[in-house]
Amino acid sequence: MTTADPAGPDLLLEARSLRKEFVTSRGLRKSTLVAVDDVSVGVPAASTLAVVGESGSGKSTLARMCGLLLEPTAGEVVFDGQAVTPEAVQLLRREIQFVFQDPFSSLNPRHTVEQIVTAPLRYQGTRIRKDLRTFAQDLLDRVGINPDHVDRLPSQFSGGQAQRIGIARALACRPRLIICDEAVSALDVSVQAEVLQLLVDLQADYGLGYLFITHDLAVVRLIATHVAVMQSGRLVESGSADQILDAPRERYTQELLKAVPAYPDDWNI
The missing domain is CATH 3.40.50.300 (P-loop containing nucleotide triphosphate hydrolases)
Structure with a gap:
């Protein structure tokens, strides 16, 4: 070994x-x-x-x-x-969460940023005190994305911004x-x-x-x-x-x- x-x-x-x-x-x-x-x-x-x-x-x-x-x-x-x-x-x-190589291929192009970032909570059945929209905005702000962009689609971001969104999603369940x-x-x-x-x-x-x-x-x-x-x-x-x-x-x-x-x-x- x-x-x-x-x-x-x-x-x-x-x-x-x-x-x-x-x-x-x-x-x-x-x-x-x-x-x-x-x-x-x-x-x-x-x-x-x-x-x-x-x-x-x-x-x-x-x-x-x-x-x-x-x-x-x-x-x-x-x-x-x-x-x-x-x-x-x-x-x-x-x-345990992942951040993958290509941010665009790992983000659902039809989902808003709010849906993407909060998806782990819904899949895991995790309850939080905040409403999901506020929760998503707080995470976006933490990774350097304008919280007001919570309703945008992945295609409206640059590659670096999309990867930050992927990092926010990885943080959602507090891994x-x-x-x-x-x-x-x-x-x-x-x-x-x-x-x-x-x-x-x-x-x-x-x-x-x-x-x-x-x-x-x-x-x-x-x-x-x-x-x-x-x-x-x-x-x-x-x-x-x-x-x-x-x-x-x-x-x-x-x-x-x-x-x-x-x-x-x-x-x-």
């Missing part, structure tokens, strides 16, 4: 020896693709674990298993010290963990910095844990406290962000770092 630091009782989420197989077919021939192979990672409370690797490394599949969207072939997910059982999945969906799957990779560089700063601020305000999936190690340097590096479905290196980014042991990680573009000096997150 390959294990990613950190470990111990203070972990909000643990993935223990996760494996995911997909059966593929070509004509009458079937084969098994191992997307994630015996990977263990941990997300400390109120901290950020960045999982990095090139396309096809298995990092998004790992994220979906950690977020209870995919059932592992083997291994288990542990949240707040308790192994996740099928009976607990629905309840834990309040605790403890947010999984960001390439959440800034579709945005312009300057907008990336703004959204990353928002995520950092929200973490400080609400004590959120982040599982941050990305291929961009420049982004990792700005947001992560811990890093796990994946290649071909396996974990090849892990540790603190400073350790991995400043003194990587593995050649694969070193090659990833060589490909990092220079980022603006004013990205002072």
Whole structure:
């Protein structure tokens, strides 16, 4: 088993020896693709674990298993010290939320912002003291969207604004963990910095844990406290962000770092 630091009782989420197989077919021939192979990672409370690797490394599949969207072939997910059982999945969906790569494809184009942001409450049957409209406006204001735009459709926003709406939706159920799957990779560089700063601020305000999936190690340097590096479905290196980014042991990680573009000096997150 390959294990990613950190470990111990203070972990909000643990993935223990996760494996995911997909059966593929070509004509009458079937084969098994191992997307994630015996990977263990941990997300400390109120901290950020960045999982990095090139396309096809298995990092998004790992994220979906950690977020209870995919059932592992083997291994288990542990949240707040308790192994996740099928009976607990629905309840834990309040605790674990996603922010996806393409904000427009993850927002219903026919729904207003109010409907989008409050959807998790309706699906979970969560009761709140405020009316839904006021609740949505407060969340929009918190993520930097004009609360008066609560009746607009997603198509009336820029990509960065749409991603902020996706973050507001993720916050609706007051989760403890947010999984960001390439959440800034579709945005312009300057907008990336703004959204990353928002995520950092929200973490400080609400004590959120982040599982941050990305291929961009420049982004990792700005947001992560811990890093796990994946290649071909396996974990090849892990540790603190400073350790991995400043003194990587593995050649694969070193090659990833060589490909990092220079980022603006004013990205002072």
